[in-house]
Amino acid sequence: MLTEIVRHSFRFVGLVLVQGLILKNMEAGYLINPFLYVLFIIQLPFELPKWLGLAVAFFLGFCVDVFYGTMGMHMAACTLMGWARPSILRFMAPRDGYEFGQQPTIQDMGKLWFLSYSAILIIIHHLFIFYLELFSFSEVGWTLLRVLFSSAATLLLVVVTQFLFYRTRESA
């Protein structure tokens, strides 16, 4: 339990720093702004109390906002994501429910499950944040493209990170 908390804390700090110091200044091309830090919310354990997930997401948004100088924007998007996560998990649960000790990773849950789960969460987050950033409906089309491109980039980074940092569990 304690090691779990430590692991998640390290992931939190690591993702915020990577986002704030590296990804923020990366120029991948027009309309592409990947937000890899949402991986933290995606990776929250299944059995985490709903309210705690929401609170942690809120705090994650705050930390990223401090780096981006956009107070409130990432907080709002992350809060929405943290709120949507339990419902999506329930909706996507296997017939017998989640097994104890399972993590929401590509290795534990399979490619199809993980891709659709994270894609839904990422699109919710990106849709919300880019339209909130705009604060008007003047550039709807371009912003939609921005949402699509950025979501794809984030999803790609999320999957790559999964393969980099998680070893396949030995089948018992």
Place this chain on the structure above:
Amino acid sequence: MRNLIVFLARHYFFLLFLVLQIISLTLVVNHNYFQRAAAVSASNALIGSMYETRNEVTQYFDLKDQNIQLSEMNAILLGRLETAYLDYDTTSTLITDSVKLGIEVKRLRYSYIAAQVLDNTVTLRNNYIILNRGTLQGVKPDMGVITPGGIVGIVREVSDNFCVVMSLLHKDCKISASVKRDGTFGQLAWNYLDYREGEMVDLPTHSKIAIGDTLVTSGFGDAFPAGIPVGTVMQFERKGGDKTYTVRVRFTTDFRKLHHVYIVRDLMRPELDQLKEKAGVNDAH
């Protein structure tokens, strides 16, 4: 009362979500339209020093670029020295009379604070730049930031040793610019896709604008002196039934290669502000 508790217990998750969402959105609105919370300014100092540390490492990567930019600027400045002007009128000599007539009295209006860019983005919808100068060095909000070749943005927020600049690549950054050729002016803003291009609107159609023309700051806003290059005209047209031109502009500033910039300090700003207050003029900025 019991019903209320039951209701709260049943919907606590949604209510918590609502509360957090309202806090966030309030922050967003405050951030955009009012002075920001003091807590944010304090965090600037922390983030600023983190970026400074990163800069210690990364600044060596583009040292060559920086040197080229600085020597280009030296060249521009050398060209403005008195010694650079040749008096080619050989038939007459200049006589300095004991009584000087027509002495031009000029008072210094602008001074410049040199600053280094610690953090800069160009791909977001709203981009900010962080500089290593703050209140202790005399920086105040609403000061303009320029490079010798063009303009960069406007200071939004200042902590002791750092400041946050709203880049020209920002939704709310609108600059009054004029056509160098004839002085007609319009409003310049970013086109939000390409960090190299902007759009100037409201240029009257009697302007003698041509493709390739230079656009300069008009000096109407408070942030920039007049005559600083802003961009060149790529294309202009009358959209629909407009009575004005819309101009596609290529910025002279390369926002991807910002290293050394200058913060403009208007020495007559207090006087101007006082006068404006007296006259009841509201600033658009």
